Amino acid sequence: MRNMRMSLAPRRAVAALAAVLLAGSVAACGNSDTGASGGGDDKIVLGFSQVGAESGWRTANTNSIKEAAAEAGIELKFDDAQQKQENQIKAIRNYIQQKVDVIGFSPVVESGWDTVLKEAKDAGIPVILTDRAVDSADKSLYKTFLGSDFVKEGRLSGEWLVENSKDATGDVNIVELQGTTGSAPANDRKKGFAEAIAADPKLKVIASQSGDFTRAGGKQVMEQFLKAHPKIDVLFAHNDDMGLGALEAITAAGKEPGKDITIITIDAVKDGMQALADGKFNFIAECSPLLGPQLMELAKKVHAGEEVPPRIETEETTFTQEQAKAALPDRKY
Numbered sequence: 001m002r003n004m005r006m007s008l009a010p011r012r013a014v015a016a017l018a019a020v021l022l023a024g025s026v027a028a029c030g031n032s033d034t035g036a037s038g039g040g041d042d043k044i045v046l047g048f049s050q051v052g053a054e055s056g057w058r059t060a061n062t063n064s065i066k067e068a069a070a071e072a073g074i075e076l077k078f079d080d081a082q083q084k085q086e087n088q089i090k091a092i093r094n095y096i097q098q099k100v101d102v103i104g105f106s107p108v109v110e111s112g113w114d115t116v117l118k119e120a121k122d123a124g125i126p127v128i129l130t131d132r133a134v135d136s137a138d139k140s141l142y143k144t145f146l147g148s149d150f151v152k153e154g155r156l157s158g159e160w161l162v163e164n165s166k167d168a169t170g171d172v173n174i175v176e177l178q179g180t181t182g183s184a185p186a187n188d189r190k191k192g193f194a195e196a197i198a199a200d201p202k203l204k205v206i207a208s209q210s211g212d213f214t215r216a217g218g219k220q221v222m223e224q225f226l227k228a229h230p231k232i233d234v235l236f237a238h239n240d241d242m243g244l245g246a247l248e249a250i251t252a253a254g255k256e257p258g259k260d261i262t263i264i265t266i267d268a269v270k271d272g273m274q275a276l277a278d279g280k281f282n283f284i285a286e287c288s289p290l291l292g293p294q295l296m297e298l299a300k301k302v303h304a305g306e307e308v309p310p311r312i313e314t315e316e317t318t319f320t321q322e323q324a325k326a327a328l329p330d331r332k333y
């Protein structure tokens with residue numbers, strides 16, 4: 001009613017101001033990829049806040065989400081948070097302001113989400129967590145979590161090492177490249193691995209530091225490890241990319257990866273699988289990034305008000321060098 005009483009000039013000024021404010025706030029969120037605003041037609045509008053583009057896994061995950069949205073006829077608003085929590089919070093607030101139908105996001109770290117999730121809940125917008133979990137005590141703040149069991153991935157990695165170190169004599173010195181500090185995969189993989197190797201007291205983690213899930217981070221931290229520790233027997237990297245970065249540091253130090261230093265990683269993206277098939281890695285626990293189709297199904301369901309399970313786990317496997325050789329030709333990402 002108030003709008004109808006406005007003369008044309010003030011209405012134009014208000015519209016222009018709103019457009020400027022919206023453009024400013026979207027631009028402040030990092031790399032946004034926004035289509036037409038929601039509500040134009042019957043399409044479900046999904047606002048998705050992605051962690052970043054830190055790894056091959058993440059690129060495959062982003063592609064899976066974009067392709068699946070197009071296939072499912074869902075309008076996707078996509079924001080790359082460049083691994084910053086504040087960017088994700090801004091993106092989610094934008095999606096609330098734009099009144100999207102569903103919000104999906106992969107939280108860069110586990111803590112600090114309650115306020116913004118409550119804002120989404122109060123606005124009546126269902127939230128789906130994908131890939132990484134949050135530590136909110138109030139589970140009603142989101143509808144479901146779709147992703148991997150990261151503790152299991154760490155445990156499977158540790159169990160392979162226990163099995164393959166049986167004949168070793170003396171201490172087995174392990175260095176660990178952790179993922180992003182405070183992230184669910186870094187916390188959980190560390191925990192699962194530590195629990196598994198506790199079965200054999202000669203397996204000792206002598207250094208553990210974050211390489212932020214990137215190749216550059218993996219290389220840089222591995223260089224430090226190699227300088228500080230003359231005897232490194234095993235590298236456990238929380239993802240392929242850090243392991244691939246570490247390969248460069250190991251080779252530059254005159255050591256042979258996969259032989260002088262046993263390398264265990266997580267993900268099983270193509271480059272990681274190639275390194276495993278080439279004998280440079282020794283074992284990979286898979287973490288599947290292909291979450292797009294399931295996310296779209298869930299978005300349709302929660303939008304329709306249907307009940308969904310609180311946790312949906314991705315099916316995953318593990319690879320030895322021989323298994324990687326066999327699987328590589330069909331590897332999609």
Ligand code: AHR
Nearest residue numbers: 055057131185213239287
């Ligand atoms: O959250 C999944 C992890 O994030 C992947 O293992 C890693 O490669 C990515 O950056």
